[in-house]
Amino acid sequence: MSFTINDLTIGQSASFTKTVSETDVYLFAGISGDLNPAHVNQVASEQTQFKGRIAHGILGAAFISTVVGMYLPGPGTIYIGQELRFRRPIHIGDTVTATGTVTEINVEKNRAKLETTITNQDGVVVTTGVATVMPPTAE
Incomplete structure (x- = not known):
């Protein structure tokens, strides 16, 4: 299900939850070409200050894309922009x-802004930002 601009309401929200696996990190490294040792080299x-491997911040941001493209506003949405602040590692x-x-x-412009947040299993905020989107139009 998708929401058009007229279906949206201030405060409306949607979420996506995922456990980040070692495979996710290696696949993302291969796809993106970002082989930074912080992500792929345990030793x-x-x-580093993190004392072990961490996921790419942009991998986490991809989960925001899942929210936008699959849930709110949903399929057919065009992602216009995203501001991000990486607060803690994943x-x-x-x-x-x-x-x-x-x-x-x-x-009038068929645009919406969403406050975006990623939290970990302990409720710690790891990423914050603002997404600008163009919801799908009515069929």
Whole structure:
């Protein structure tokens, strides 16, 4: 199900939850070409401030894309932009929840803004931001 601009309401929200696996991190590294040792080298990553491998921040941001493209506004939505702030790392094995909450609606321009947040299994906010989207039009 998709929501058109006229279906959206301020405060409306949707979420997507996923446990980040080692496979997810390696596949994302291969797809993106980002082979930073912080993500793929256990020995090197143990020397960092994180004391082990972490997921790519943008991998987490992809879960926000899932919210936008699959749940709110949903299929047919065009992602216009995304502001992000990476507050804490996502560790392999973390279960994260990406949430989008409608904060602005511009019917004339068919645009909406969503506050975006990713939290881990402990309720710690790991990523914040704002998504600008163009909801699908009525069929």
